[in-house]
Amino acid sequence: MARQIIDTDTQNPGWIGDIAKIAFTKTNENFKEIYDELGDGGSISARIQGKNLLINGSISVFQRGNAGNVTNTETFTVDRWSFASLGSASSNWGVGSFNEPLPAENAPRNYLGANVVAGVTSSWIRQKIENVFVCSGGKVTLSFWMRANAAGKKVGVRLIQDFGAGGSSPITVYGDVFTLDTVFKRYTCTFDLPSVAGKTIGQNDNLQVVFDFAAATGHGNQLVGQTGLFETTMIQLERGATVTSFEYRSRASELVLCRRYCRYGFVSSRQASGPVSNTGAGLFVAHEMRTTPAVTFSNTTYAYGCSGIGASATTRYGVEIFVTVTGSYAFSTNYLFDAEL
Numbered sequence: 001m002a003r004q005i006i007d008t009d010t011q012n013p014g015w016i017g018d019i020a021k022i023a024f025t026k027t028n029e030n031f032k033e034i035y036d037e038l039g040d041g042g043s044i045s046a047r048i049q050g051k052n053l054l055i056n057g058s059i060s061v062f063q064r065g066n067a068g069n070v071t072n073t074e075t076f077t078v079d080r081w082s083f084a085s086l087g088s089a090s091s092n093w094g095v096g097s098f099n100e101p102l103p104a105e106n107a108p109r110n111y112l113g114a115n116v117v118a119g120v121t122s123s124w125i126r127q128k129i130e131n132v133f134v135c136s137g138g139k140v141t142l143s144f145w146m147r148a149n150a151a152g153k154k155v156g157v158r159l160i161q162d163f164g165a166g167g168s169s170p171i172t173v174y175g176d177v178f179t180l181d182t183v184f185k186r187y188t189c190t191f192d193l194p195s196v197a198g199k200t201i202g203q204n205d206n207l208q209v210v211f212d213f214a215a216a217t218g219h220g221n222q223l224v225g226q227t228g229l230f231e232t233t234m235i236q237l238e239r240g241a242t243v244t245s246f247e248y249r250s251r252a253s254e255l256v257l258c259r260r261y262c263r264y265g266f267v268s269s270r271q272a273s274g275p276v277s278n279t280g281a282g283l284f285v286a287h288e289m290r291t292t293p294a295v296t297f298s299n300t301t302y303a304y305g306c307s308g309i310g311a312s313a314t315t316r317y318g319v320e321i322f323v324t325v326t327g328s329y330a331f332s333t334n335y336l337f338d339a340e341l
Helices: 021-039 250-258
Strands: 067-075 082-097 110-116 120-130 138-150 154-162 173-179 185-192 206-214 227-238 260-269 279-286 294-315 318-338
Touching: 067 227, 110 120, 110 206, 138 154, 173 185, 206 227, 206 250, 260 279
Parallel strands: none
Antiparallel strands: 067 082, 082 110, 082 120, 110 227, 120 206, 138 185, 138 227, 154 173, 154 206, 260 318, 279 318, 294 318
C-alpha cells in the first residue's frame, strides 16, 4: 500500500489534523506493512540480513569435500564446521540432499550428517565465531533442525567463550539436551553469556557453538556411550531471547564469507621459453584471509620441464605458488588455503 500520512496541518472545528483514532490507525497500518515485509508479522528482525552469527548454517559450501572418516581427532568437514570423534573407532561424516524441502521458510538443499560408532568416547560438531566479545553479557538464541537414525537419540548443546592462546581460561555455558526423532524437527535454546570484563584476551579468541553427540562427562551424563547417525541443517545463532526464521543467504554470499577462512582453487602456468635451468618460476594468488594460511596441494601435474611445487605464504593477502624449472615448463595444481581458527 502507499504510505499513509498523518495529517498534522488541516484546520478543523476544535482540532488540527487527524483525530487520534484516525492517526493511530494509519500508524498501525504503516507498521504492519513494515513488519510483514521485513519480518514475519511478529518480529521485524526475521528477515534482517546479518542476524545469523554462524556461517554456512545451510550446509551449502563444502570446499574440502563432502564426506570423510575421523579417528581420534577433530577435523574440518563442510566449511566452518569441524567434526570430532575421540576414541579407538572411526566415525564418518557426509553431506546429504533433500528430495523435498523442509516445512520451513528458506528451506536449504543440504544437511550435514555425523555417524558416531561404538568405541567413540566423545563426539561433536562445532563452529568457532571470531571475537569472544560477540554477545558477551547478554542473551543469544540457538536454533537448528536435526534428526537421528533412531528415535530417542539425544544431542546436547553448549557455548564456549574461548579467550585464545595466552588468554583467560575458557568458559563453557551448557544448554539443553534434546531428544531427537527420525524426522527433521526444529529445536531452540537460549543462553545467558557471561560478561568478558576483566578477562585476558589472547590470540585467536572466539565464541564456539558445540553440538555434542557423545560425551564422557557433562550434560548430566545423558550422552555417555551414545552412538548413531545425526543429521542437521538450518543452524542459526542470533542475539536476544527471541527465535526468528532462518536467515537465507545465496550460495555466492555464503562462499564469500567462507573464503575468509578457507579457499580451494586451481592454478596452471606454462612458459614456452623458460628461464635458466634450476631456477624458480611462480605466480601469486591474491586473496585476503583471516590470517596467513597453511597451504596444501592436490592433483598436481608437471606437464614438462618442472618439479617440486611449493608455496610462500608470508601474508594474509595472498600466496605465491612456485616450481623448480629446467627450461620451458608447464604445471597445474589444486590448492587449499586454510586460515581457520
